[in-house]
Amino acid sequence: MRLNRFVSGLFGLLLPVLPVLRLAAQVPLLSPEAFLGYPLGSRFTPYAQVVAYVEYVARTSPRVQLLRYGESYEGRPLLLAILSSPENLARLETLRTDNLRRAGRLPGTPHPEGPVFIWLSYNVHGNEAASTEAALQTLYALAHPDSQRTGSWLQQAVVFLDPCLNPDGRERYVQWYHQTQGVRPDPNPLAREHHEPWPGGRTNHYYFDLNRDWAWATQQETQARLALYLQWMPQVHVDFHEQGIEEPYYFAPAARPIHALIADWQRALQDSIGRNHARYFDASAQLYFTREVFDLFYPGYGDTWPSFNGAIGMTYEQGGGARAGLAVRLPEGDTLTLAARIRNHYMTALSTIEAAVRLRNVLLTQFIHYFAQAQTQPRGPYQAFLLRHTSSSDRLEALTALLDRQGIRYGTLSRPRRVEGINYATGLRQQLEAQPGDLVVSVYQPAGVLAQVLFDPEPSLPDSLTYDITSWALPFAFGMEAYALTTRLDPDQPWISRPIPSNAHSQPYAYLVRWSGLNTARFLSALLTAGVNVRVATIPLRLGGQRFEAGTLILTRAGNAHLGSHFDQMVQETAAHYRVPTYAIASGLAEDGPDLGSTQIRLIKRPQVYILAGPPAKATAVGEVWHFFEQVLHYPATLLTADQLGGLVLEDGDVLILPDGSYSSRAVAIEPLLEGVRRGARLIALEGALELLVGQKGIALKRRNEPEERDLKQPSLYRERERTVLSRQVLGAIYPTQLDTTHPLAFGLDRYFTLKQRAQSYELLEEGWNVAWLEAGRPRSGFAGYRTSAQLTQTLVAGTQPWGKGSIVYFVDNPLFRGFWYAGQLLFTNAVFFRE
Numbered sequence: 001m002r003l004n005r006f007v008s009g010l011f012g013l014l015l016p017v018l019p020v021l022r023l024a025a026q027v028p029l030l031s032p033e034a035f036l037g038y039p040l041g042s043r044f045t046p047y048a049q050v051v052a053y054v055e056y057v058a059r060t061s062p063r064v065q066l067l068r069y070g071e072s073y074e075g076r077p078l079l080l081a082i083l084s085s086p087e088n089l090a091r092l093e094t095l096r097t098d099n100l101r102r103a104g105r106l107p108g109t110p111h112p113e114g115p116v117f118i119w120l121s122y123n124v125h126g127n128e129a130a131s132t133e134a135a136l137q138t139l140y141a142l143a144h145p146d147s148q149r150t151g152s153w154l155q156q157a158v159v160f161l162d163p164c165l166n167p168d169g170r171e172r173y174v175q176w177y178h179q180t181q182g183v184r185p186d187p188n189p190l191a192r193e194h195h196e197p198w199p200g201g202r203t204n205h206y207y208f209d210l211n212r213d214w215a216w217a218t219q220q221e222t223q224a225r226l227a228l229y230l231q232w233m234p235q236v237h238v239d240f241h242e243q244g245i246e247e248p249y250y251f252a253p254a255a256r257p258i259h260a261l262i263a264d265w266q267r268a269l270q271d272s273i274g275r276n277h278a279r280y281f282d283a284s285a286q287l288y289f290t291r292e293v294f295d296l297f298y299p300g301y302g303d304t305w306p307s308f309n310g311a312i313g314m315t316y317e318q319g320g321g322a323r324a325g326l327a328v329r330l331p332e333g334d335t336l337t338l339a340a341r342i343r344n345h346y347m348t349a350l351s352t353i354e355a356a357v358r359l360r361n362v363l364l365t366q367f368i369h370y371f372a373q374a375q376t377q378p379r380g381p382y383q384a385f386l387l388r389h390t391s392s393s394d395r396l397e398a399l400t401a402l403l404d405r406q407g408i409r410y411g412t413l414s415r416p417r418r419v420e421g422i423n424y425a426t427g428l429r430q431q432l433e434a435q436p437g438d439l440v441v442s443v444y445q446p447a448g449v450l451a452q453v454l455f456d457p458e459p460s461l462p463d464s465l466t467y468d469i470t471s472w473a474l475p476f477a478f479g480m481e482a483y484a485l486t487t488r489l490d491p492d493q494p495w496i497s498r499p500i501p502s503n504a505h506s507q508p509y510a511y512l513v514r515w516s517g518l519n520t521a522r523f524l525s526a527l528l529t530a531g532v533n534v535r536v537a538t539i540p541l542r543l544g545g546q547r548f549e550a551g552t553l554i555l556t557r558a559g560n561a562h563l564g565s566h567f568d569q570m571v572q573e574t575a576a577h578y579r580v581p582t583y584a585i586a587s588g589l590a591e592d593g594p595d596l597g598s599t600q601i602r603l604i605k606r607p608q609v610y611i612l613a614g615p616p617a618k619a620t621a622v623g624e625v626w627h628f629f630e631q632v633l634h635y636p637a638t639l640l641t642a643d644q645l646g647g648l649v650l651e652d653g654d655v656l657i658l659p660d661g662s663y664s665s666r667a668v669a670i671e672p673l674l675e676g677v678r679r680g681a682r683l684i685a686l687e688g689a690l691e692l693l694v695g696q697k698g699i700a701l702k703r704r705n706e707p708e709e710r711d712l713k714q715p716s717l718y719r720e721r722e723r724t725v726l727s728r729q730v731l732g733a734i735y736p737t738q739l740d741t742t743h744p745l746a747f748g749l750d751r752y753f754t755l756k757q758r759a760q761s762y763e764l765l766e767e768g769w770n771v772a773w774l775e776a777g778r779p780r781s782g783f784a785g786y787r788t789s790a791q792l793t794q795t796l797v798a799g800t801q802p803w804g805k806g807s808i809v810y811f812v813d814n815p816l817f818r819g820f821w822y823a824g825q826l827l828f829t830n831a832v833f834f835r836e
């Protein structure tokens with residue numbers, strides 16, 4: 001943007017060495033420019049070159065150790081450069097274990113002295129590409145053995161530098177930009193190079209926003225990073241971003257709402273570090289802002305999640321991103337260049353380290369205190385969270401896997417205990433008996449704050465102006481019977497996954513498998529893919545002395561003769577692989593309900609699945625569906641663009657999924673698709689895709705129109721305009737639904753909470769089946785404006801409409817939200833496999 005001539009404090013340290021570095025033979029460490037052959041900022045660095053430079057620096061500098069901690073979905077390495085003095089690096093493992101003692105993750109008395117751990121995360125949003133370039137500059141400044149200033153910092157600090165959290169997204173942007181740019185960058189904001197095409201490089205391979213994923217870790221990149229983070233536990237974490245091209249630089253302190261469990265000392269230290277940055281921005285007469293827009297509430301961000309793990313978690317935002325390219329003209333007439341964007345992120349990185357080194361004592365002392373307090377005097381309203389053992393083992397395993405990824409400890413009880421707490425299903429306080437076998441998460445543990453945040457049934461929102469969801473508690477997402485306890489309850493037994501019962505005899509008449517969760521869904525997916533014929537019970541039955549609910553899978557020898565003797569082997573091996581209990585039975589004669597030859601036991605048709613994967617669907621929505629089929633369900637799906645959809649002839653048994661988006665009738669021709677549904681296909685429409693159907697002849701779905709506002713007595717103030725808008729909004733709030741558990745769409749579910757992100761609502765269907773709906777318009781948890789209640793009362797959440805031989809499934813809310821709404825994933829699976 002503007003040239004920083006001033007920053008002698010930070011940049012001066014590099015100037016004396018730069019001319020020398022061009023003489024390759026004499027230099028101890030090449031600068032990025034000397035290594036890459038161009039000055040940083042003159043072009044975007046492809047990821048392979050990023051890796052090459054980081055590896056080169058690690059080989060050459062005595063101040064660096066390099067970890068390759070995983071890889072992206074597209075196979076790119078994920079790297080972490082660990083920078084410190086050679087003396088510190090020589091005892092790195094001791095420093096690490098010392099620090100884990102401070103964080104309560106290893107036994108022993110924590111050492112109050114030692115270097116401060118500072119973690120710099122770059123380019124989590126791939127198209128905010130100045131970040132990684134700035135990382136290279138920062139790496140060089142820290143690693144250069146002649147730099148005394150950084151050298152003195154590194155005696156008191158260990159800097160963890162992750163040059164690119166999202167290499168797939170970044171490379172998507174960088175390669176596109178290279179293909180699009182001319183000889184010279186065109187600063188005209190209208191130029192093609194400033195308008196990145198769908199899906200854009202912000203997200204990862206599956207179009208997931210990795211800066212929403214820290215709390216759920218559904219993505220491979222996040223999983224690898226969290227595993228590493230928990231081995232080190234830094235005191236400071238910075239997430240480098242870019243925002244709109246016209247925005248001045250943003251740094252912490254963060255905006256409200258700030259989650260109540262972020263401690264005062266964390267806020268105060270954000271403030272101290274921010275003040276250090278302000279000095280440099282003031283000196284260069286650059287605009288900046290703090291305490292606005294970027295709040296600290298939702299736990300999936302790269303600033304909140306580290307904050308809930310005892311760090312000073314911060315987001316820095318430079319103006320730029322995909323709109324900026326190499327150079328873009330701003331309305332004031334200045335040109336924003338990549339070089340200027342790099343310079344600012346470089347400046348704040350060094351300023352962060354400088355400040356953290358100065359604050360080292362207070363950072364370490366508070367960090368130790370934070371984890372001591374977490375284990376002995378936890379903050380927050382609850383003492384423990386209890387999940388009933390009656391939940392399927394399938395679900396409990398998925399939840400414990402999530403807790404493992406988050407470093408949250410859990411266990412169970414050796415004997416019953418009388419306790420008190422809030423029932424998630426009712427929202428009411430009650431007494432209950434905690435049972436051996438129940439899953440117990442006590443907040444008296446090192447990760448107690450994070451546990452409190454992820455389970456809190458009603459996170460307190462001090463201010464409703466946030467730009468993300470306002471509630472997320474895991475028991476709602478998993479649809480489990482659960483309690484937030486106000487009584488202290490510590491598990492005294494390790495949690496052991498239940499053994500998978502199996503009574504396999506050699507050649508049973510059939511196998512029965514209860515439809516209990518995603519493991520069972522994967523089991524079904526694998527069998528269908530392998531050509532096994534599977535049936536489903538559409539009503540409950542009793543066999544072999546056991547009751548089986550509707551949705552139970554039935555694998556009969558009859559109908560699978562083509563598999564011969566492989567049938568048993570395939571069923572048993574697949575069940576063992578997915579940890580699914582099977583019940584072998586010797587007779588098809590039911591003691592109650594339908595016999596196995598009844599028409600109530602339906603053959604499941606193996607669906608050919610199509611997903612609209614391009615505009616007008618939203619990239620993140622497409623990604624959630626795509627990721628679900630490939631990585632969760634392991635079931636093949638074919639991705640199509642809207643153009644290809646025009647030529648698609650849907651046949652009986654096909655399933656077409658239209659993800660959320662802004663659909664216009666011209667973008668997708670719906671009539672031919674509905675003809676295909678008439679022939680027996682199934683159309684699954686999610687959120688915005690419902691608008692494509694509303695108003696079509698014969699479609700039962702009708703919008704609920706906003707009630708007239710006669711209750712408005714006072715004109716609203718201009719100052720309050722954002723709040724007036726909020727009164728009509730739902731900010732990711734959780735609602736209990738009424739559920740028709742006899743309908744195939746609800747198989748395997750006994751309750752369902754929906755996460756609602758908008759107030760747009762639809763009347764209950766007069767034709768077809770309302771499977772999940774809102775009885776009342778108030779959320780159980782999270783923020784909804786007071787005007788939304790009438791708008792949402794008695795409205796549809798999920799339903800189906802028969803259409804010729806096929807049917808249409810309507811999802812008003814997103815059942816696959818960010819890949820962690822487990823109960824929603826099951827609901828969605830039902831829509832794919834089960835028919836009325």
Ligand SMILES: [Zn+2]
Nearest residue numbers: 125128241242
């Ligand atoms: Zn960003």
